[in-house]
Amino acid sequence: MDKKEKIDAIIAKFKGKRGATIPLLQELQEVEGYLERETISYVAAETGIKIADMYGVATFYSMFRLKPQGRHIIKVCKGTACHVSGATAIFHAIQGHLDLTDVEDTTSDGKYTLMEVACLGCCSLAPVMMIDEDTHGKLTPDSVGKILDRYE
Amino acid sequence: MEIKVGLASCGLAAGAGEIYKAIENYLAGKEIDVTLKKTACIGMCFAEPIFEITTDDGKSITYGRVTAEEVGSIIESCLKKEPLLEKAILSPDFECPENENLGSQTRIVLRNAGHIDPESIDEYLANDGYKALEKVIKTMKQEEVIKVIKDSGLRGRGGAGFSTGLKWQFAYQNESDKKYVICNADEGDPGAFMDKGILEGDPHSVIEGMLICAFAIGADEGYVYCRAEYPLAVRHLKKAIADAEERGIIGENIMGTDFNFSLHIKEGAGAFVCGEETALIGSIEGKRGMPNLRPPFPAKSGLWGKPTNNNNVETYANIAWIILNGAEEYRKFGLETCPGTKAFALAGKIRNSGLIEVPMGTTLRNVIYGVGGGMKFDKPFKAVQLGGPSGGCIPEHLIDTPVEYESILKTGAIMGSGGMVVMDTDTCMIDIARFFLNFTQNESCGKCTFCRIGTKRMLEILNRITSGEGKMEDIDTLDKLAHQIIDTSLCGLGKSAPNPVLTTIKYFREEYIAHIVEKRCPAGVCTALLKYTIDAAKCIGCTVCARKCPVDAISGTVKQVHVIDQDKCIKCGACYEACRFDAVKKV
Ligand SMILES: Cc1cc2nc3c(=O)[nH]c(=O)nc-3n(C[C@H](O)[C@H](O)[C@H](O)COP(=O)(O)O)c2cc1C
Ligand code: FES
Numbered sequence: 001m002d003k004k005e006k007i008d009a010i011i012a013k014f015k016g017k018r019g020a021t022i023p024l025l026q027e028l029q030e031v032e033g034y035l036e037r038e039t040i041s042y043v044a045a046e047t048g049i050k051i052a053d054m055y056g057v058a059t060f061y062s063m064f065r066l067k068p069q070g071r072h073i074i075k076v077c078k079g080t081a082c083h084v085s086g087a088t089a090i091f092h093a094i095q096g097h098l099d100l101t102d103v104e105d106t107t108s109d110g111k112y113t114l115m116e117v118a119c120l121g122c123c124s125l126a127p128v129m130m131i132d133e134d135t136h137g138k139l140t141p142d143s144v145g146k147i148l149d150r151y152e
Numbered sequence: 153m154e155i156k157v158g159l160a161s162c163g164l165a166a167g168a169g170e171i172y173k174a175i176e177n178y179l180a181g182k183e184i185d186v187t188l189k190k191t192a193c194i195g196m197c198f199a200e201p202i203f204e205i206t207t208d209d210g211k212s213i214t215y216g217r218v219t220a221e222e223v224g225s226i227i228e229s230c231l232k233k234e235p236l237l238e239k240a241i242l243s244p245d246f247e248c249p250e251n252e253n254l255g256s257q258t259r260i261v262l263r264n265a266g267h268i269d270p271e272s273i274d275e276y277l278a279n280d281g282y283k284a285l286e287k288v289i290k291t292m293k294q295e296e297v298i299k300v301i302k303d304s305g306l307r308g309r310g311g312a313g314f315s316t317g318l319k320w321q322f323a324y325q326n327e328s329d330k331k332y333v334i335c336n337a338d339e340g341d342p343g344a345f346m347d348k349g350i351l352e353g354d355p356h357s358v359i360e361g362m363l364i365c366a367f368a369i370g371a372d373e374g375y376v377y378c379r380a381e382y383p384l385a386v387r388h389l390k391k392a393i394a395d396a397e398e399r400g401i402i403g404e405n406i407m408g409t410d411f412n413f414s415l416h417i418k419e420g421a422g423a424f425v426c427g428e429e430t431a432l433i434g435s436i437e438g439k440r441g442m443p444n445l446r447p448p449f450p451a452k453s454g455l456w457g458k459p460t461n462n463n464n465v466e467t468y469a470n471i472a473w474i475i476l477n478g479a480e481e482y483r484k485f486g487l488e489t490c491p492g493t494k495a496f497a498l499a500g501k502i503r504n505s506g507l508i509e510v511p512m513g514t515t516l517r518n519v520i521y522g523v524g525g526g527m528k529f530d531k532p533f534k535a536v537q538l539g540g541p542s543g544g545c546i547p548e549h550l551i552d553t554p555v556e557y558e559s560i561l562k563t564g565a566i567m568g569s570g571g572m573v574v575m576d577t578d579t580c581m582i583d584i585a586r587f588f589l590n591f592t593q594n595e596s597c598g599k600c601t602f603c604r605i606g607t608k609r610m611l612e613i614l615n616r617i618t619s620g621e622g623k624m625e626d627i628d629t630l631d632k633l634a635h636q637i638i639d640t641s642l643c644g645l646g647k648s649a650p651n652p653v654l655t656t657i658k659y660f661r662e663e664y665i666a667h668i669v670e671k672r673c674p675a676g677v678c679t680a681l682l683k684y685t686i687d688a689a690k691c692i693g694c695t696v697c698a699r700k701c702p703v704d705a706i707s708g709t710v711k712q713v714h715v716i717d718q719d720k721c722i723k724c725g726a727c728y729e730a731c732r733f734d735a736v737k738k739v
Binding site: 080 | 161162164165166197198200339340341342343344345348380381382383418419420421422423424435436437438439440441456497499500501505506537540571573575579584587588591597699700701702703722723724725726729730
């Protein structure tokens with residue numbers, strides 16, 4: 001399926017259903033990894049959901065992204081257990097390893113996007129990060145680089 | 153013989169997948185009678201990866217921290233009835249290190265977690281699954297069900313501790329052509345993972361609780377609102393719903409009666425405030441999750457304006473047990489004012505971190521030093537954080553407080569949903585207060601001015617204090633802002649956001665003063681007040697610190713004294729941990 005077909009299939013699934021805005025945007029985001037402006041306008045025209053309502057939702061919930069993201073998503077846990085076990089140092093070590101500053105979250109080669117989350121529910125293995133679907137625990141500032149380098 | 157491997161998210165992160173494969177490989181081609189099964193988390197997350205072996209004579213041993221290489225010899229030893237006990241953690245039949253601590257739990261909501269395969273409806277059915285539902289819909293009246301739940305004294309486990317029976321009664325009494333039940337599985341408190349453990353480990357118990365509630369209040373449709381960060385819980389829940397539908401447990405004319413019920417999952421999109429029930433309802437309706445004024449309570453006007461009952465995951469997981477065993481049996485556990493048990497997620501600087509369940513009213517001391525096994529490192533206990541961003545830090549001298557809504561409230565913290573983060577003297581209390589305020593400030597939906605701006609002002613003050621620029625009057629300003637936010641916020645987020653600050657000021661005032669007056673962080677956490685240096689007299693030039701430094705801030709060659717470039721240093725402490733000659737100093 002090309003991109004338009006995918007988007008049309010998602011529209012068909014949710015069109016006219018009540019309470020559909022959030023799951024609709026969740027599935028749309030899976031197509032490109034983020035919500036493109038053109039996609040939102042197109043979906044608005046097709047479904048009758050207002051653009052303002054879609055942006056209202058997209059900017060309220062932290063899961064929605066309005067910018068392109070890297071091939072791998074790194075979610076560093078900054079929950080309580082991870083915080084007391086040194087999550088800040090882990091975050092800085094990753095930033096250092098990927099040459100990211102405080103204002104950038106995606107590497108210039110488009111390989112990684114670095115984000116924070118509050119608790120991945122694996123607090124016993126703190127500090128923890130999730131790369132795509134894999135959870136890595138018991139991190140140390142010098143172990144994160146090796147883990148990152150395993151991803152292509 | 154039977155082997156069960158814990159394959160919940162904590163186990164998988166610790167390598168349980170490889171252990172499962174190693175066992176499969178070991179068994180392949182051998183003529184031995186062993187059944188290999190999957191289960192979820194038994195709660196001993198600290199010892200993952202874990203598997204349990206039950207021998208043919210009915211004896212069982214739980215092994216932890218196992219490696220793929222050790223799998224073969226352990227299985228062999230159990231087959232010979234001379235089990236190796238070196239990696240054994242818990243067993244009803246053999247002497248094991250955690251028998252006394254972890255063996256002392258009372259498990260009602262976690263009755264099946266870590267024992268059954270959560271993806272198998274047959275295993276749930278074999279363990280009295282859906283018997284309570286059958287009893288309810290075939291032999292009981294709606295009022296009778298509500299009476300049992302009221303008599304049991306069960307109080308909501310989502311934090312506020314409101315009587316579950318009463319809540320059901322209100323939803324029952326409000327007449328309507330349509331009613332809903334909701335299960336709140338948003339579990340937003342960082343450091344809490346009880347609901348995740350239940351959903352990953354025993355999803356049917358939650359579904360059964362929801363079905364019973366739906367019958368009691370007269371609803372025919374339900375939603376589970378599940379946090380986005382819990383993909384495995386969502387997967388298990390989806391499978392459980394599909395299986396229950398196939399067996400006629402969810403759907404039309406359930407078990408041949410005229411009771412109908414359909415159940416959907418809504419995945420959250422990442423907003424802490426959506427745990428608040430009116431915001432959650434807004435989110436299911438597809439809107440921004442902003443809390444609304446109550447009354448009207450959801451029992452009167454909830455989802456799409458219809459009477460709705462919302463309970464927490466753990467609350468629902470109690471229901472089937474209560475129906476089957478009776479209210480009186482349930483009241484044998486816990487306290488008169490607060491019967492039953494409570495699941496806690498133990499984390500932080502505690503030895504046995506993981507998921508546990510104890511009777512209500514157990515003291516914090518017994519949880520931390522009993523089941524929890526005491527402190528993880530040799531640093532002494534400093535405080536325990538309860539209730540997440542809405543809670544507070546309870547200090548050492550109150551460690552004999554019983555865990556129960558009213559007693560915990562008296563300390564200034566709240567019981568919350570069950571996250572307990574244990575802290576030792578390496579934790580800075582101002583940093584913790586700042587951490588939580590940063591969280592609530594980020595998560596405030598922005599509707600109420602004081603919650604939106606007041607938390608920001610408080611955070612700025614805390615940032616100032618932790619960077620050594622605090623003033624003594626800051627403490628009073630924090631206190632004043634805190635009370636204004638509490639008084640003027642609409643929902644629990646704002647009303648409780650100042651708690652972490654207030655409790656730390658109350659119990660750890662001298663630490664605030666050390667930061668403000670002496671410009672010193674006694675725990676050695678606040679990086680602005682801290683510098684790492686290398687003691688030239690002790691450094692032998694082994695280069696370990698330079699190699700460990702993630703930002704190449706340490707220079708020096710072999711056998712020469714090393715130097716830390718303070719401009720590059722991110723103060724992660726990696727060199728401090730790595731130096732074997734005590735040459736790196738924290739000043
Ligand atoms: C900011 C905020 C966050 C909340 N988060 C949760 C949550 O994650 N899970 C939960 O069950 N209840 C949460 N609650 C409490 C719910 O509003 C509600 O009281 C609860 O789900 C009722 O269920 P119970 O009676 O079974 O406890 C939260 C409340 C507030 C104010
Ligand atoms: S605090 Fe990091 S996984 Fe829970």
